[in-house]
Amino acid sequence: MTQNPTSRLPAFDAAQASPGQKAVLDEILSGPRGNLNGPFLGWIHSPELAQHAQRLGAFCRYQTGLPLRLSELAILVTAARWQAQAEWYIHYPIALRAGVPGALAEQIRMGVTPQFDEPDDALIYAFTTELYDAKRVSDATYARAVERFGHETTINLVGLLGYYALVAMTLNVFGMRAEGQTTLPFAE
Template sequence: MSTSRLRQLQRDDLADEHKPVYDAIVESRGAVAGPFGVWLHSPEFADRAQRLGALVRYETRLDSRLSELAILVTARAWDCQLEWTLHEPFATEAGLAPELIEAIRLGQYPEFDRDDEQTIYDYVAELVYNRFIQERTFATALDLLGDGGIVDLTGLIGYYSMAAMTLNAFQVPLPKGRKPTLVDCPTFR
């Protein structure tokens, strides 16, 4: 995959001291793709971002269903075609109902079968759309997640907001063969 505003760096393009960053990204994610192709233009940033990304996605107190819900709400708020299109299958695999995913995709308030999903949705949506969280929403999320869990959730939202901003600012295209699933958002080529 290439970026449309910056060229895709290969391992050999990096100084020897930065090649381990490239290797770590490939080892943890299988390839340099998404925002990582952009971030490698600043190897120190790429290194810290990929480690933070691994932490917030795979090593938090949140189960994958709730993490993917938070990622989808964040991607939708940023109208980030790539982030949404890549994470929608993960959300389905993690157990989110198709109707819930579709409502978020359409920008509608979903109907919830599970209280924990409503709690996560409300917290994320308030933060990414309103930039603040109401006391009641915060208290409900804190009850569900505890102190560490609510910090993990907020960090995940921040990380995926940063990724979405990068993907949109640098117009990172979808991988070849992937069709966009957010029909009202830009698709970069």
């Protein structure tokens, strides 16, 4: 396992892992992610946080009740708001494969209010940006989200946004990059 040379954290050596670290590694590597790309090599230095965070992340990524396209759109908005280099780098190709139009993703990356072809995309963007900008969501946007997705999925959307903000903070604070990342989507 390699560590990004710009990371503020010490390199992690799986051969020297504690039992707690080994348990987290085993669960992550045998789960739907199958790799440690992203914040996991940061969190592994705190195995209990890593275990809770990776389980929450698995839920937020795969079980929110939102279609993958909308989850990935919300993640891209989060990555752009936090200018999280690795988060964008990892999720941009996933979002495109899930059906997020490239032009829409580029507008989000550039900080331009996108033009939407799909009402669900516009709703996810409005909900996400209101939450990040106003630290709240208006009654009107909340009502639209609940009408479209239901209470449970709307709650899960808030969880997804909180989780990926945590990911972005982790990546940014510790200067982490994605595996194989050689370009940065945001100026530093």
